[in-house]
Amino acid sequence: xxxxxxxxxxxxxxxxxxxxxxxxxxxxxxxxxxxxxxxxxxxxxxxxxxxxxxxxxxxxxxxxxxxxxxxxxxxxxxxxxxxxxxxxxxxxxxxxxxxxxxxxxxxxxxxxxxx
Amino acid sequence: xxxxxxxxxxxxxxxxxxxxxxxxxxxxxxxxxxxxxxxxxxxxxxxxxxxxxxxxxxxxxxxxxxxxxxxxxxxxxxxxxxxxxxxxxxxxxxxxxxxxxxxxxxxxxxxxxxxx
Numbered sequence: 001x002x003x004x005x006x007x008x009x010x011x012x013x014x015x016x017x018x019x020x021x022x023x024x025x026x027x028x029x030x031x032x033x034x035x036x037x038x039x040x041x042x043x044x045x046x047x048x049x050x051x052x053x054x055x056x057x058x059x060x061x062x063x064x065x066x067x068x069x070x071x072x073x074x075x076x077x078x079x080x081x082x083x084x085x086x087x088x089x090x091x092x093x094x095x096x097x098x099x100x101x102x103x104x105x106x107x108x109x110x111x112x113x114x115x
Numbered sequence: 116x117x118x119x120x121x122x123x124x125x126x127x128x129x130x131x132x133x134x135x136x137x138x139x140x141x142x143x144x145x146x147x148x149x150x151x152x153x154x155x156x157x158x159x160x161x162x163x164x165x166x167x168x169x170x171x172x173x174x175x176x177x178x179x180x181x182x183x184x185x186x187x188x189x190x191x192x193x194x195x196x197x198x199x200x201x202x203x204x205x206x207x208x209x210x211x212x213x214x215x216x217x218x219x220x221x222x223x224x225x226x227x228x229x230x231x
Binding site: 036043107 | 119219
């Protein structure tokens, strides 16, 4: 069965600094990996996904993530954080060999960007 | 963000009540999901419907009963809930049935449920 870990409950970063939100995963086959963001009182919004191809994936709002197979990681990054990036971030994984439809989400990391 | 709508947005109910949550997607997707989001816990997948057929049921108590009458609508019927069922219930949809799992999910805003 697949699983996702986000080792940090909270990440604080100053505006203008680079940010990283960590994600590691476990699947028996090849992974499909996703990042979502949730703003207060809203549903989750898709940021980016890795299916195959380049390990560096670019997504919405200037975010990118790097797939590292050897470290089973898919960390979310942004070169310069904005206060408006403050939100809850979820990493999700699906096993490519799983013929069902289930995605497994991590517990979430709360990002606070300080002005 | 009007692709997936959920009603009501807030619901307070007693343990003996019966209520239903509604989700509607306007994206032409063929898969729909119910998730439970509790404070300080990972998002829990409850049910998955693909082409109106339930394909996933993650050991959810029978007091939660899903219904998918067509590919655009998904309901979650609630009956004799417990206070620990208080949470944000999120609906999502995606395009991709069968072996296709590459599609991103689109989420509704959620229903904040409080069980007294």
